Amino acid sequence: MVAPVFVQPSAASRPQFGQEAPPSYRGHDTHTYYHVWRMKSLLSEVNRVRVIDNQRSSGTQHTLALHQDEVPSSIMAASSFHRALGGGEDARTELVLLVLSSVVVALASSASAIDERNLTAEFVQVELTESNFKVQRPYDVPENQRYSYDNVTGVHTFLVYAGDKPFNTVTGTLPRTEVRLAGHDYSSGVWQFEGYGYVPTGTSGASVMQIHNEQGAAHATVLMLHVYNGTLRYYSGEAVEDRIYDRWFRLNVVHDVAASTVAVYVDGRRKFGASVIPSDSYYFKFGVYMQHHDVSPLMESRWRNITVYTKSTTSSATTCRRSWSSRWLLASLLLVITLAISI
Incomplete structure (x- = not known):
């Protein structure tokens, strides 16, 4: 040193x-x-x-x-x-x-528990297969009109229009085209989402990544990252990253369940951290999910190199x-x- x-x-x-x-x-x-x-x-x-x-x-x-x-x-x-x-x-x-x-x-x-030079140090990579990527899109249109995956580039592309229907006929939620990472819900330990995201100019009023709570929880999420007019924000509040349009950025989101904290890293640097309300279990989502204000007619995001990591609380505490x-x-x-x- x-x-x-x-x-x-x-x-x-x-x-x-x-x-x-x-x-x-x-x-x-x-x-x-x-x-x-x-x-x-x-x-x-x-x-x-x-x-x-x-x-x-x-x-x-x-x-x-x-x-x-x-x-x-x-x-x-x-x-x-x-x-x-x-x-x-x-x-x-x-x-x-x-x-x-x-x-x-x-x-x-x-010195810190998370080394920004190697954000995944001491974490174990979770195996993800095609079956773990569950697409949610407006129920009345074919999947290929809102979501695509390029086998050559490994890029997931998500589209949703402000006038689209919800993802099923039961829910009253706003339009979305998202991937729900299934099969790896968690209730303990430290979990990390990593992916490279891209938001084109014009997309606004959309969540592009979230940590969702279990079905029926008092609060639906512990973290959502929204895009408003080129700025990535924690929900509709604190700015996480400016000038997010038209570039690939690396996003790492770390959730320590025992400590009830989340931390957001953009391009390897810590940009946000907060304490969150605990729930029984959690899972990751990414894509585009329309929000309540500053909404563009069309919302789009692209993602590649999606990886999930975990480590035990004992390892983190040690x-x-x-x-x-x-x-x-x-x-x-x-x-x-x-x-x-x-x-």
């Missing part, structure tokens, strides 16, 4: 001694205040990194470049404070602190425990060294 690159804050942005001294410390002797402040800063930094770990998308980067807005600012400020106190023997101390702190930040930022154990062991070592050299 390449060491982090710290970008030094400008002289104007460096704190001067006493600027950030909390009221409870003012009046204490300079040396005692500095070391207490530094310890609190390091503890704060480790906690901050733990939050960043779940928010940033650093897994695709082989070099972790920490710019001014990402630098462990409290550690850099501590170094500036120490130089203001006169440096000397403590310069060596600060160098040790900065190096060790850099390692903590790098480990905590780059990975997380190993990751956090190594990080907190190093953090603990850093704090012990800091205490030792501060006495």
Whole structure:
């Protein structure tokens, strides 16, 4: 792993001694205040990194470049404070602190349960055959007028018109042409959908992928990805990916059943995550399913290389425990060294 690159804050942005001294410390002797402040800063930094770990998308980067807005600012400020106190023997101390702190930040930022450089690491591929691809299309038209599969390119093409009928005579749902992945409903573990999607210009007001709950569930789905005017959205809300038209994009959707969470990755980068309402069982769907607003007369999507992966919750938990154990062991070592050299 390449060491982090710290970008030094400008002289104007460096704190001067006493600027950030909390009221409870003012009046204490300079040396005692500095070391207490530094310890609190390091503890704060480790906690901050733990939050960043779940928010940033650093897994695709082989070099972790920490710019001014990402630098462990409290550690850099501590170094500036120490130089203001006169440096000397403590310069060596600060160098040790900065190096060790850099390692903590790098480990905590780059390690995660899902490695974005290999989203399917530790997952097992589920076997899919033609029988698993169950097409749902308007009940009053032949399948080949709304769905096709090209054996040469491996592309599934889905079409639906705003005026089409539902997929059967019983349901009152809106028009759709979708594949329901049958035979692999799940109720535990961590499951991942992977596919390459394509949405042509003009398609709007359609769901192109969803995680569906079991028949009769209180909530029909835990995740739907809609396209509205060129933007892929979580239902009709948060934008997942802009400029989705006229290009092939790789979509990975990870559902951790035990944790009741979903995460969406586009072209290998995490773009969305949410907690979801649990249900008894789930299955994947993809294609085009008309929604309630901003609907185009014709909706279309194309899909290829559809793959499903799974791993047990135990495997996922073990990975997380190993990751956090190594990080907190190093953090603990850093704090012990800091205490030792501060006495």
